[in-house]
Amino acid sequence: MAQPTIAPDVVRPPDSEAAAAGGPDAPVRIEVAMPRGLFDRLTDHDDAPRCRYDEHTGLAEFVAEPGFAHEGPASRIAELFVRITDALADRGHEVSWTPAGALRLISDDGAFEADASLYLDPEAERAVRQVEGYLDVRAGLPPPDLVVEIDRSRRSGYKLAPYFHMGVKEAWTSHRKDSVSIWIPDAGVAEGFRSVPASVVLPGLTAADLAPLCARGDPREQARHSRRLARRVAERMLGSSGP
Numbered sequence: 252m253a254q255p256t257i258a259p260d261v262v263r264p265p266d267s268e269a270a271a272a273g274g275p276d277a278p279v280r281i282e283v284a285m286p287r288g289l290f291d292r293l294t295d296h297d298d299a300p301r302c303r304y305d306e307h308t309g310l311a312e313f314v315a316e317p318g319f320a321h322e323g324p325a326s327r328i329a330e331l332f333v334r335i336t337d338a339l340a341d342r343g344h345e346v347s348w349t350p351a352g353a354l355r356l357i358s359d360d361g362a363f364e365a366d367a368s369l370y371l372d373p374e375a376e377r378a379v380r381q382v383e384g385y386l387d388v389r390a391g392l393p394p395p396d397l398v399v400e401i402d403r404s405r406r407s408g409y410k411l412a413p414y415f416h417m418g419v420k421e422a423w424t425s426h427r428k429d430s431v432s433i434w435i436p437d438a439g440v441a442e443g444f445r446s447v448p449a450s451v452v453l454p455g456l457t458a459a460d461l462a463p464l465c466a467r468g469d470p471r472e473q474a475r476h477s478r479r480l481a482r483r484v485a486e487r488m489l490g491s492s493g494p
Contacts, residue, residue: 282310307361307413324401324425324465325366327473331464332369334481335453342489346371354379356394357387360413365398371452372396394418397452401465402426412443421452425465431458455487456480 290304290311302313336346355364362385370376375393379386386392394417400407407424414422415436422434422444437445450456463476 282312284309285311303355303364305361305363306357307363307409323467325399327464327477328367328399328401328423328461330474331477331480332367334477335484338481338485339488342485344485344489345373346376354395355385356398356414356417357385358389358413358417360416363410363413365395365414366401367399368395369397369452370395388417397421397423397450399423400425415444421450423450423461425461431461431465433458433461453484453488455483 286309287304287306290302293311294302302311304311339346354368355362370379370393372393379392386394388394394414396419398414398419398421400410400422402424411422411424411434420435423431424434425431432446433448433450434444435447435451436443448457448459460480464473
């Protein structure tokens with residue numbers, strides 16, 4: 252007997268004014284509500300588009316192309332992490348990081364894939380180095396110290412509580428409306444987290460510092476700004492006033 256056809260519901264992102272206006276995010280992504288089993292059947296072949304499934308919301312995300320509005324800021328934040336690790340290594344302090352898009356975190360709240368993540372503890376990074384794409388914190392694997400979400404049309408605020416439940420210490424979100432926000436866990440408020448003006452994980456960085464890296468601008472000036480930030484973070488972390 253033929254299996255009944257399941258008709259998935261196409262979901263329009265709630266904050267999609269850019270897509271409606273034909274902005275840079277218009278061709279990038281659609282979200283479809285469907286069971287996980289259907290998602291697996293649709294994508295279990297080599298020609299599947301860029302896609303992922305969010306266990307928390309039950310939405311499948313299909314991406315037609317990377318989109319500069321998303322990939323540009325994500326790559327510049329990843330670049331900043333590299334520059335910070337290099338600046339620290341130049342001063343004799345080794346850290347490790349996980350590149351953008353390389354790690355999906357699985358927890359009791361679902362599966363979540365940050366656009367960038369950072370481990371400051373080399374032992375923690377080594378513990379997850381052999382994990383191929385999926386890190387299950389329920390199995391005792393350590394979560395990153397910091398995660399970054401670059402929002403396009405749909406805000407990622409719903410991911411913050413799950414990240415902090417996992418043990419993530421800090422999260423950055425970037426959105427075209429309100430630029431960059433830095434979040435830390437706070438059991439004293441109803442949401443379980445709050446925004447702060449400056450990074451706790453990477454001292455010396457403020458939300459205002461990060462905003463130019465997530466905006467459109469001169470790539471050469473953004474690179475110079477990133478190098479200045481990396482040197483400042485390294486000096487603050489090591490308590491020195493290096494060159």
